[in-house]
Amino acid sequence: MTSWRDEDGLCPLCGRPLGRKTEAHHLIPRSLGGRETVALHPICHRKIHTTLTEREIAESHATLPALRAHPDIARFIRWIRNKPPDFYKRTERRSRP
Numbered sequence: 001m002t003s004w005r006d007e008d009g010l011c012p013l014c015g016r017p018l019g020r021k022t023e024a025h026h027l028i029p030r031s032l033g034g035r036e037t038v039a040l041h042p043i044c045h046r047k048i049h050t051t052l053t054e055r056e057i058a059e060s061h062a063t064l065p066a067l068r069a070h071p072d073i074a075r076f077i078r079w080i081r082n083k084p085p086d087f088y089k090r091t092e093r094r095s096r097p
C-alpha cells in the first residue's frame with residue numbers, strides 16, 4: 001500500500017501539514033479496484049465522502065486536482081486552511097483527573 005505521507009508530510013487535499021491522525025483515501029474507490037491511497041486529515045477525508053458518492057469519485061473526481069476543484073470542497077479548503085492540523089469539528093479534550 002503506497003501513501004504520500006512520507007514524501008512531504010502535507011495533506012494533498014488542503015495542503016496543511018498532517019496531524020497525528022491520518023486516514024487513507026482511495027483515489028479510485030476500493031470497490032472499483034483502486035489501490036492507490038493518499039493520507040489525508042480525517043476531516044478532509046470525511047469532507048470528500050460527505051460531498052461525493054463513490055460513483056462520483058470514480059467517474060469524475062479520481063484525482064486530487066479534480067477533488068479540489070469541486071465547489072463544496074474548494075470552499076471547505078478555504079475554510080480549513082487556517083485551522084490547526086489536528087482540528088476536528090468535535091474538538092475533543094481529554095480532561096485530566
Ligand SMILES: [Zn+2]
Nearest residue numbers: 011014041044
Ligand atoms: Zn487536509
Ligand SMILES: [Zn+2]
Nearest residue numbers: 024025026045
Ligand atoms: Zn476515501
